Amino acid sequence: MVKATTELHQLDRSLVWSGFKQLAPISLFVIVFGAAFGLAAAQVGLSDSTIIGMSTLVFAGASQFAVLDLWGTQMPLFTMMLTVFAINARHLLMGATLYPWLRHLPAPQRYGVMLTASDANWAMSMQAFSRGEPGLGLLLGGGLALWSFWIVGTWLGIHFGNAISDPASLGLDMVMGCFLLAMVVGGERNLRMLVIWSIAAIASLLAYWYLPENSHVVVGALAGGMAGMIRGGKQR
Known part of the structure:
Protein backbone atom coordinates (compact mmCIF):
# COMPACT_ATOMS: atom_id res chain seq x y z
CA MET A 1 0.00 0.00 0.00
CA VAL A 2 1.38 3.41 -0.99
CA LYS A 3 1.97 5.73 1.93
CA ALA A 4 0.57 9.22 2.09
CA THR A 5 2.79 11.91 0.61
CA THR A 6 3.26 13.50 4.02
CA GLU A 7 4.87 10.27 5.29
CA LEU A 8 7.40 10.03 2.49
CA HIS A 9 9.41 13.08 3.53
CA GLN A 10 10.94 11.27 6.50
CA LEU A 11 14.61 12.04 6.98
CA ASP A 12 16.62 10.59 9.83
CA ARG A 13 20.08 9.15 10.41
CA SER A 14 19.09 5.58 9.64
CA LEU A 15 17.60 6.56 6.28
CA VAL A 16 20.62 8.70 5.43
CA TRP A 17 23.01 5.88 6.34
CA SER A 18 20.97 3.43 4.29
CA GLY A 19 21.14 5.81 1.33
CA PHE A 20 24.89 6.14 1.75
CA LYS A 21 25.35 2.38 1.68
CA GLN A 22 23.10 1.93 -1.35
CA LEU A 23 25.02 4.49 -3.42
CA ALA A 24 28.48 3.45 -2.21
CA PRO A 25 29.00 0.83 -4.98
CA ILE A 26 28.33 3.29 -7.82
CA SER A 27 30.39 5.89 -5.95
CA LEU A 28 33.47 3.74 -6.38
CA PHE A 29 33.40 4.53 -10.09
CA VAL A 30 33.13 8.23 -9.25
CA ILE A 31 36.61 7.97 -7.73
CA VAL A 32 38.03 7.27 -11.19
CA PHE A 33 36.48 10.37 -12.71
CA GLY A 34 37.48 12.42 -9.70
CA ALA A 35 41.04 11.25 -10.28
CA ALA A 36 40.81 12.25 -13.94
CA PHE A 37 39.64 15.72 -12.91
CA GLY A 38 42.37 16.06 -10.30
CA LEU A 39 45.00 15.20 -12.88
CA ALA A 40 43.54 17.52 -15.53
CA ALA A 41 43.28 20.41 -13.07
CA ALA A 42 46.85 19.91 -11.90
CA GLN A 43 48.04 19.94 -15.51
CA VAL A 44 46.25 23.25 -16.07
CA GLY A 45 48.27 24.69 -13.21
CA LEU A 46 45.77 24.90 -10.35
CA SER A 47 47.12 24.50 -6.84
CA ASP A 48 46.25 21.42 -4.81
CA SER A 49 44.08 23.42 -2.41
CA THR A 50 42.19 25.08 -5.27
CA ILE A 51 41.48 21.73 -6.91
CA ILE A 52 40.25 20.11 -3.71
CA GLY A 53 38.26 23.24 -2.87
CA MET A 54 36.55 23.17 -6.25
CA SER A 55 35.53 19.53 -5.91
CA THR A 56 34.33 20.14 -2.36
CA LEU A 57 32.29 23.28 -3.03
CA VAL A 58 31.15 22.77 -6.62
CA PHE A 59 30.64 18.99 -6.81
CA ALA A 60 29.70 18.99 -10.49
CA GLY A 61 32.02 16.90 -12.61
CA ALA A 62 31.00 18.02 -16.09
CA SER A 63 31.03 21.68 -15.06
CA GLN A 64 34.42 21.39 -13.42
CA PHE A 65 35.93 19.83 -16.54
CA ALA A 66 34.31 22.53 -18.69
CA VAL A 67 35.75 25.30 -16.52
CA LEU A 68 39.24 23.90 -17.01
CA ASP A 69 38.93 24.59 -20.74
CA LEU A 70 38.26 28.26 -19.95
CA TRP A 71 40.90 28.62 -17.26
CA GLY A 72 43.70 31.08 -17.96
CA THR A 73 45.24 34.39 -17.05
CA GLN A 74 42.20 36.21 -18.50
CA MET A 75 39.27 34.20 -17.18
CA PRO A 76 35.95 35.01 -18.92
CA LEU A 77 33.90 35.01 -15.71
CA PHE A 78 30.51 35.51 -17.37
CA THR A 79 31.20 32.77 -19.90
CA MET A 80 32.24 30.42 -17.11
CA MET A 81 29.08 31.18 -15.14
CA LEU A 82 26.89 30.69 -18.21
CA THR A 83 28.61 27.41 -19.05
CA VAL A 84 28.19 26.04 -15.54
CA PHE A 85 24.54 27.11 -15.46
CA ALA A 86 23.79 25.49 -18.82
CA ILE A 87 25.40 22.20 -17.85
CA ASN A 88 23.61 22.08 -14.49
CA ALA A 89 20.24 23.48 -15.57
CA ARG A 90 18.76 20.02 -15.10
CA HIS A 91 18.99 20.59 -11.35
CA LEU A 92 16.12 23.05 -11.69
CA LEU A 93 13.99 20.18 -12.94
CA MET A 94 15.30 17.85 -10.24
CA GLY A 95 14.28 20.33 -7.58
CA ALA A 96 10.84 20.70 -9.11
CA THR A 97 10.23 16.94 -9.13
CA LEU A 98 11.37 16.62 -5.51
CA TYR A 99 9.42 19.61 -4.20
CA PRO A 100 6.30 17.65 -3.13
CA TRP A 101 8.45 15.98 -0.46
CA LEU A 102 11.09 18.65 0.14
CA ARG A 103 8.46 21.26 0.99
CA HIS A 104 7.81 19.52 4.31
CA LEU A 105 11.37 20.21 5.49
CA PRO A 106 12.59 23.46 7.06
CA ALA A 107 14.25 25.70 4.47
CA PRO A 108 17.85 25.20 5.70
CA GLN A 109 17.41 21.42 5.69
CA ARG A 110 15.67 21.50 2.31
CA TYR A 111 18.46 23.40 0.59
CA GLY A 112 21.11 21.43 2.43
CA VAL A 113 19.70 18.20 1.02
CA MET A 114 19.61 19.64 -2.49
CA LEU A 115 23.29 20.58 -2.30
CA THR A 116 24.07 16.88 -2.63
CA ALA A 117 21.65 16.20 -5.49
CA SER A 118 23.10 14.55 -8.58
CA ASP A 119 21.82 12.26 -11.30
CA ALA A 120 22.31 8.95 -9.50
CA ASN A 121 20.87 9.74 -6.07
CA TRP A 122 18.03 11.76 -7.61
CA ALA A 123 17.05 8.79 -9.80
CA MET A 124 17.12 6.38 -6.86
CA SER A 125 15.15 8.70 -4.61
CA MET A 126 12.46 9.19 -7.26
CA GLN A 127 12.25 5.44 -7.71
CA ALA A 128 11.79 5.04 -3.96
CA PHE A 129 8.99 7.61 -3.95
CA SER A 130 7.28 5.77 -6.82
CA ARG A 131 7.30 2.62 -4.67
CA GLY A 132 5.71 4.52 -1.79
CA GLU A 133 8.92 4.58 0.26
CA PRO A 134 10.77 7.56 1.79
CA GLY A 135 13.38 8.82 -0.66
CA LEU A 136 15.05 11.81 0.97
CA GLY A 137 17.43 9.57 2.89
CA LEU A 138 18.58 8.15 -0.42
CA LEU A 139 18.95 11.64 -1.80
CA LEU A 140 21.05 12.95 1.08
CA GLY A 141 22.91 9.78 2.06
CA GLY A 142 23.59 8.81 -1.53
CA GLY A 143 24.68 12.35 -2.30
CA LEU A 144 27.11 12.33 0.61
CA ALA A 145 28.57 9.07 -0.70
CA LEU A 146 29.02 10.46 -4.21
CA TRP A 147 30.40 13.75 -2.88
CA SER A 148 32.94 12.19 -0.53
CA PHE A 149 34.15 9.69 -3.12
CA TRP A 150 34.45 12.51 -5.68
CA ILE A 151 36.71 14.44 -3.30
CA VAL A 152 38.79 11.34 -2.56
CA GLY A 153 39.13 10.70 -6.28
CA THR A 154 40.21 14.29 -6.87
CA TRP A 155 42.93 13.97 -4.24
CA LEU A 156 44.13 10.71 -5.77
CA GLY A 157 44.20 12.33 -9.20
CA ILE A 158 46.42 15.14 -7.97
CA HIS A 159 49.00 12.73 -6.62
CA PHE A 160 48.54 9.51 -8.61
CA GLY A 161 46.39 10.57 -11.58
CA ASN A 162 48.74 9.33 -14.27
CA ALA A 163 47.61 5.78 -13.49
CA ILE A 164 44.18 6.41 -15.08
CA SER A 165 44.35 9.56 -17.18
CA ASP A 166 41.55 8.52 -19.55
CA PRO A 167 38.65 6.62 -17.87
CA ALA A 168 36.78 6.47 -21.18
CA SER A 169 39.49 4.23 -22.63
CA LEU A 170 38.45 1.61 -20.06
CA GLY A 171 34.76 2.04 -20.77
CA LEU A 172 34.17 3.61 -17.36
CA ASP A 173 32.39 6.58 -18.93
CA MET A 174 29.43 4.26 -19.57
CA VAL A 175 28.93 3.25 -15.94
CA MET A 176 26.71 6.16 -14.92
CA GLY A 177 24.69 6.00 -18.13
CA CYS A 178 24.04 2.29 -17.65
CA PHE A 179 23.11 2.89 -14.02
CA LEU A 180 20.53 5.55 -14.94
CA LEU A 181 19.17 3.35 -17.73
CA ALA A 182 18.70 0.55 -15.20
CA MET A 183 16.71 2.97 -13.03
CA VAL A 184 14.41 3.70 -15.97
CA VAL A 185 13.93 0.04 -16.89
CA GLY A 186 13.19 -0.79 -13.28
CA GLY A 187 10.40 1.78 -13.09
CA GLU A 188 6.82 1.72 -14.28
Whole structure:
Protein backbone atom coordinates (compact mmCIF):
# COMPACT_ATOMS: atom_id res chain seq x y z
CA MET A 1 0.00 0.00 0.00
CA VAL A 2 1.38 3.41 -0.99
CA LYS A 3 1.97 5.73 1.93
CA ALA A 4 0.57 9.22 2.09
CA THR A 5 2.79 11.91 0.61
CA THR A 6 3.26 13.50 4.02
CA GLU A 7 4.87 10.27 5.29
CA LEU A 8 7.40 10.03 2.49
CA HIS A 9 9.41 13.08 3.53
CA GLN A 10 10.94 11.27 6.50
CA LEU A 11 14.61 12.04 6.98
CA ASP A 12 16.62 10.59 9.83
CA ARG A 13 20.08 9.15 10.41
CA SER A 14 19.09 5.58 9.64
CA LEU A 15 17.60 6.56 6.28
CA VAL A 16 20.62 8.70 5.43
CA TRP A 17 23.01 5.88 6.34
CA SER A 18 20.97 3.43 4.29
CA GLY A 19 21.14 5.81 1.33
CA PHE A 20 24.89 6.14 1.75
CA LYS A 21 25.35 2.38 1.68
CA GLN A 22 23.10 1.93 -1.35
CA LEU A 23 25.02 4.49 -3.42
CA ALA A 24 28.48 3.45 -2.21
CA PRO A 25 29.00 0.83 -4.98
CA ILE A 26 28.33 3.29 -7.82
CA SER A 27 30.39 5.89 -5.95
CA LEU A 28 33.47 3.74 -6.38
CA PHE A 29 33.40 4.53 -10.09
CA VAL A 30 33.13 8.23 -9.25
CA ILE A 31 36.61 7.97 -7.73
CA VAL A 32 38.03 7.27 -11.19
CA PHE A 33 36.48 10.37 -12.71
CA GLY A 34 37.48 12.42 -9.70
CA ALA A 35 41.04 11.25 -10.28
CA ALA A 36 40.81 12.25 -13.94
CA PHE A 37 39.64 15.72 -12.91
CA GLY A 38 42.37 16.06 -10.30
CA LEU A 39 45.00 15.20 -12.88
CA ALA A 40 43.54 17.52 -15.53
CA ALA A 41 43.28 20.41 -13.07
CA ALA A 42 46.85 19.91 -11.90
CA GLN A 43 48.04 19.94 -15.51
CA VAL A 44 46.25 23.25 -16.07
CA GLY A 45 48.27 24.69 -13.21
CA LEU A 46 45.77 24.90 -10.35
CA SER A 47 47.12 24.50 -6.84
CA ASP A 48 46.25 21.42 -4.81
CA SER A 49 44.08 23.42 -2.41
CA THR A 50 42.19 25.08 -5.27
CA ILE A 51 41.48 21.73 -6.91
CA ILE A 52 40.25 20.11 -3.71
CA GLY A 53 38.26 23.24 -2.87
CA MET A 54 36.55 23.17 -6.25
CA SER A 55 35.53 19.53 -5.91
CA THR A 56 34.33 20.14 -2.36
CA LEU A 57 32.29 23.28 -3.03
CA VAL A 58 31.15 22.77 -6.62
CA PHE A 59 30.64 18.99 -6.81
CA ALA A 60 29.70 18.99 -10.49
CA GLY A 61 32.02 16.90 -12.61
CA ALA A 62 31.00 18.02 -16.09
CA SER A 63 31.03 21.68 -15.06
CA GLN A 64 34.42 21.39 -13.42
CA PHE A 65 35.93 19.83 -16.54
CA ALA A 66 34.31 22.53 -18.69
CA VAL A 67 35.75 25.30 -16.52
CA LEU A 68 39.24 23.90 -17.01
CA ASP A 69 38.93 24.59 -20.74
CA LEU A 70 38.26 28.26 -19.95
CA TRP A 71 40.90 28.62 -17.26
CA GLY A 72 43.70 31.08 -17.96
CA THR A 73 45.24 34.39 -17.05
CA GLN A 74 42.20 36.21 -18.50
CA MET A 75 39.27 34.20 -17.18
CA PRO A 76 35.95 35.01 -18.92
CA LEU A 77 33.90 35.01 -15.71
CA PHE A 78 30.51 35.51 -17.37
CA THR A 79 31.20 32.77 -19.90
CA MET A 80 32.24 30.42 -17.11
CA MET A 81 29.08 31.18 -15.14
CA LEU A 82 26.89 30.69 -18.21
CA THR A 83 28.61 27.41 -19.05
CA VAL A 84 28.19 26.04 -15.54
CA PHE A 85 24.54 27.11 -15.46
CA ALA A 86 23.79 25.49 -18.82
CA ILE A 87 25.40 22.20 -17.85
CA ASN A 88 23.61 22.08 -14.49
CA ALA A 89 20.24 23.48 -15.57
CA ARG A 90 18.76 20.02 -15.10
CA HIS A 91 18.99 20.59 -11.35
CA LEU A 92 16.12 23.05 -11.69
CA LEU A 93 13.99 20.18 -12.94
CA MET A 94 15.30 17.85 -10.24
CA GLY A 95 14.28 20.33 -7.58
CA ALA A 96 10.84 20.70 -9.11
CA THR A 97 10.23 16.94 -9.13
CA LEU A 98 11.37 16.62 -5.51
CA TYR A 99 9.42 19.61 -4.20
CA PRO A 100 6.30 17.65 -3.13
CA TRP A 101 8.45 15.98 -0.46
CA LEU A 102 11.09 18.65 0.14
CA ARG A 103 8.46 21.26 0.99
CA HIS A 104 7.81 19.52 4.31
CA LEU A 105 11.37 20.21 5.49
CA PRO A 106 12.59 23.46 7.06
CA ALA A 107 14.25 25.70 4.47
CA PRO A 108 17.85 25.20 5.70
CA GLN A 109 17.41 21.42 5.69
CA ARG A 110 15.67 21.50 2.31
CA TYR A 111 18.46 23.40 0.59
CA GLY A 112 21.11 21.43 2.43
CA VAL A 113 19.70 18.20 1.02
CA MET A 114 19.61 19.64 -2.49
CA LEU A 115 23.29 20.58 -2.30
CA THR A 116 24.07 16.88 -2.63
CA ALA A 117 21.65 16.20 -5.49
CA SER A 118 23.10 14.55 -8.58
CA ASP A 119 21.82 12.26 -11.30
CA ALA A 120 22.31 8.95 -9.50
CA ASN A 121 20.87 9.74 -6.07
CA TRP A 122 18.03 11.76 -7.61
CA ALA A 123 17.05 8.79 -9.80
CA MET A 124 17.12 6.38 -6.86
CA SER A 125 15.15 8.70 -4.61
CA MET A 126 12.46 9.19 -7.26
CA GLN A 127 12.25 5.44 -7.71
CA ALA A 128 11.79 5.04 -3.96
CA PHE A 129 8.99 7.61 -3.95
CA SER A 130 7.28 5.77 -6.82
CA ARG A 131 7.30 2.62 -4.67
CA GLY A 132 5.71 4.52 -1.79
CA GLU A 133 8.92 4.58 0.26
CA PRO A 134 10.77 7.56 1.79
CA GLY A 135 13.38 8.82 -0.66
CA LEU A 136 15.05 11.81 0.97
CA GLY A 137 17.43 9.57 2.89
CA LEU A 138 18.58 8.15 -0.42
CA LEU A 139 18.95 11.64 -1.80
CA LEU A 140 21.05 12.95 1.08
CA GLY A 141 22.91 9.78 2.06
CA GLY A 142 23.59 8.81 -1.53
CA GLY A 143 24.68 12.35 -2.30
CA LEU A 144 27.11 12.33 0.61
CA ALA A 145 28.57 9.07 -0.70
CA LEU A 146 29.02 10.46 -4.21
CA TRP A 147 30.40 13.75 -2.88
CA SER A 148 32.94 12.19 -0.53
CA PHE A 149 34.15 9.69 -3.12
CA TRP A 150 34.45 12.51 -5.68
CA ILE A 151 36.71 14.44 -3.30
CA VAL A 152 38.79 11.34 -2.56
CA GLY A 153 39.13 10.70 -6.28
CA THR A 154 40.21 14.29 -6.87
CA TRP A 155 42.93 13.97 -4.24
CA LEU A 156 44.13 10.71 -5.77
CA GLY A 157 44.20 12.33 -9.20
CA ILE A 158 46.42 15.14 -7.97
CA HIS A 159 49.00 12.73 -6.62
CA PHE A 160 48.54 9.51 -8.61
CA GLY A 161 46.39 10.57 -11.58
CA ASN A 162 48.74 9.33 -14.27
CA ALA A 163 47.61 5.78 -13.49
CA ILE A 164 44.18 6.41 -15.08
CA SER A 165 44.35 9.56 -17.18
CA ASP A 166 41.55 8.52 -19.55
CA PRO A 167 38.65 6.62 -17.87
CA ALA A 168 36.78 6.47 -21.18
CA SER A 169 39.49 4.23 -22.63
CA LEU A 170 38.45 1.61 -20.06
CA GLY A 171 34.76 2.04 -20.77
CA LEU A 172 34.17 3.61 -17.36
CA ASP A 173 32.39 6.58 -18.93
CA MET A 174 29.43 4.26 -19.57
CA VAL A 175 28.93 3.25 -15.94
CA MET A 176 26.71 6.16 -14.92
CA GLY A 177 24.69 6.00 -18.13
CA CYS A 178 24.04 2.29 -17.65
CA PHE A 179 23.11 2.89 -14.02
CA LEU A 180 20.53 5.55 -14.94
CA LEU A 181 19.17 3.35 -17.73
CA ALA A 182 18.70 0.55 -15.20
CA MET A 183 16.71 2.97 -13.03
CA VAL A 184 14.41 3.70 -15.97
CA VAL A 185 13.93 0.04 -16.89
CA GLY A 186 13.19 -0.79 -13.28
CA GLY A 187 10.40 1.78 -13.09
CA GLU A 188 6.82 1.72 -14.28
CA ARG A 189 6.41 -0.13 -17.60
CA ASN A 190 3.33 0.50 -19.73
CA LEU A 191 2.31 2.17 -22.99
CA ARG A 192 2.03 5.59 -21.35
CA MET A 193 5.61 5.46 -20.08
CA LEU A 194 6.86 4.15 -23.42
CA VAL A 195 5.31 7.14 -25.21
CA ILE A 196 6.72 9.60 -22.67
CA TRP A 197 10.25 8.18 -22.77
CA SER A 198 10.17 8.00 -26.58
CA ILE A 199 9.19 11.65 -26.88
CA ALA A 200 11.86 12.66 -24.36
CA ALA A 201 14.50 10.64 -26.21
CA ILE A 202 13.61 12.05 -29.63
CA ALA A 203 13.53 15.63 -28.32
CA SER A 204 16.85 15.13 -26.57
CA LEU A 205 18.49 13.73 -29.71
CA LEU A 206 17.22 16.59 -31.86
CA ALA A 207 18.48 19.12 -29.32
CA TYR A 208 21.83 17.33 -29.17
CA TRP A 209 22.19 17.60 -32.94
CA TYR A 210 20.84 21.09 -33.55
CA LEU A 211 20.88 23.15 -30.34
CA PRO A 212 23.72 24.51 -28.18
CA GLU A 213 25.85 22.08 -26.20
CA ASN A 214 24.30 20.55 -23.06
CA SER A 215 20.81 21.85 -23.89
CA HIS A 216 19.63 18.35 -24.81
CA VAL A 217 19.27 17.35 -21.14
CA VAL A 218 16.83 20.13 -20.33
CA VAL A 219 14.97 19.85 -23.65
CA GLY A 220 14.48 16.11 -23.24
CA ALA A 221 13.28 16.51 -19.66
CA LEU A 222 10.82 19.27 -20.56
CA ALA A 223 9.48 17.34 -23.55
CA GLY A 224 9.00 14.23 -21.44
CA GLY A 225 7.35 16.23 -18.67
CA MET A 226 4.92 17.88 -21.07
CA ALA A 227 4.12 14.52 -22.64
CA GLY A 228 3.45 13.12 -19.18
CA MET A 229 1.04 15.95 -18.36
CA ILE A 230 -0.80 15.55 -21.66
CA ARG A 231 -1.06 11.77 -21.38
CA GLY A 232 -2.08 12.08 -17.75
CA GLY A 233 -4.80 14.55 -18.65
CA LYS A 234 -6.19 12.27 -21.34
CA GLN A 235 -6.49 9.39 -18.89
CA ARG A 236 -8.65 11.39 -16.44
